[in-house]
Amino acid sequence: MKNVIEINHLTKCYGDVKALDDFHLEVKEGEILGLLGPNGSGKSTCIHTILSLLSFDEGDIRIFNQEMSPSAYSIKAKIGVVFQDVAVFDELNVVENIDYFCGLYIKDKKIRQQYIKEAIELVGLEEFKKFKPKQLSGGLLRRLNIACGIAHKPSLIFLDEPTVAVDPQSRNHILEGIKKLNEQGATIVYTTHYMEEVEQLCHEIVIMDKGRVIARGTNDELKNKISLGEKITIVLNQKEEELISLLKADQQVISIQKENLTLHIAYQGKGNHLADLIDVLRESNIQYQTLFSERPTLNDVFLELTGKQLRD
Numbered sequence: 231m232k233n234v235i236e237i238n239h240l241t242k243c244y245g246d247v248k249a250l251d252d253f254h255l256e257v258k259e260g261e262i263l264g265l266l267g268p269n270g271s272g273k274s275t276c277i278h279t280i281l282s283l284l285s286f287d288e289g290d291i292r293i294f295n296q297e298m299s300p301s302a303y304s305i306k307a308k309i310g311v312v313f314q315d316v317a318v319f320d321e322l323n324v325v326e327n328i329d330y331f332c333g334l335y336i337k338d339k340k341i342r343q344q345y346i347k348e349a350i351e352l353v354g355l356e357e358f359k360k361f362k363p364k365q366l367s368g369g370l371l372r373r374l375n376i377a378c379g380i381a382h383k384p385s386l387i388f389l390d391e392p393t394v395a396v397d398p399q400s401r402n403h404i405l406e407g408i409k410k411l412n413e414q415g416a417t418i419v420y421t422t423h424y425m426e427e428v429e430q431l432c433h434e435i436v437i438m439d440k441g442r443v444i445a446r447g448t449n450d451e452l453k454n455k456i457s458l459g460e461k462i463t464i465v466l467n468q469k470e471e472e473l474i475s476l477l478k479a480d481q482q483v484i485s486i487q488k489e490n491l492t493l494h495i496a497y498q499g500k501g502n503h504l505a506d507l508i509d510v511l512r513e514s515n516i517q518y519q520t521l522f523s524e525r526p527t528l529n530d531v532f533l534e535l536t537g538k539q540l541r542d
């Protein structure tokens with residue numbers, strides 16, 4: 231599959247702050263690529279430089295196999311952008327706003343009407359067509375912002391944290407809408423610091439920190455990169471020093487964290503340890519309240535690679 235975006239050696243400084251540091255990225259046609267990183271890791275700067283809205287210090291950016299520049303209008307016409315900040319006209323209603331933005335690219339009125347209808351359906355704003363932005367809740371406003379950015383059916387779409395501070399219902403509409411856009415053929419670059427969203431949505435995930443790519447792969451590939459394989463949490467009825475000694479002797483156990491009567495046990499490798507642990511508890515006659523097992527999250531991946539939490 232061909233690359234829609236190719237970025238090499240991209241460096242962008244704001245004074246002394248290196249927001250992008252020898253950044254590399256390839257985005258394949260038809261994929262949803264998630265750019266995941268904590269606040270300040272450079273996600274927005276990355277999107278703005280790709281779109282030539284910001285200049286950069288070093289590197290090169292190619293989109294659709296052409297060099298990107300502020301005047302590359304033929305490339306820009308095939309791109310849709312949805313930024314974090316809502317940018318719509320207060321005096322226009324939902325349909326009129328979408329019509330305005332779609333009209334920048336689609337001149338045929340009949341085709342535009344069809345596209346507006348499809349955009350409204352995609353984000354679930356059918357009941358609010360005549361509403362002005364001030365009459366919409368924050369989540370609905372975000373949905374309108376998305377409809378304005380994608381109504382002209384771009385083949386490459388950038389969404390920069392479109393679900394920040396959005397209610398769960400609107401979040402679901404937004405995520406489902408993005409999946410549909412992708413099914414219709416759009417390549418999507420999605421930035422977020424919500425790991426659950428990239429897990430749910432993205433074919434490939436790029437993890438960023440301090441302006442650099444620190445890991446790339448599918449959800450499973452990223453989780454296989456780290457030594458942590460399984461996390462078991464157990465809430466005991468009373469302190470059990472014997473259990474802790476047994477766990478410390480287990481070579482598969484990476485760490486044990488104690489929190490009152492709760493133990494968080496981290497295991498390495500791909501094995502399942504829950505059944506064995508239950509056997510140990512039974513054999514040692516150790517009583518417990520609850521016991522559950524979890525697989526690593528992308529936060530665990532980030533934590534193991536950087537020593538920091540994805541979310542502060």
Ligand SMILES: Nc1ncnc2c1ncn2[C@@H]1O[C@H](COP(=O)(O)OP(=O)(O)OP(=O)(O)O)[C@@H](O)[C@H]1O
Pocket residue numbers: 244247248249267268269270271272273274275276423
């Ligand atoms: N206009 C600016 N002037 C100076 N520094 C900036 C500017 N914009 C961003 N930065 C700095 O560049 C770095 C990357 O910021 P950027 O906004 O790209 O990160 P981000 O991952 O998008 O963060 P967030 O999730 O908070 O939006 C941060 O250290 C930020 O403080």
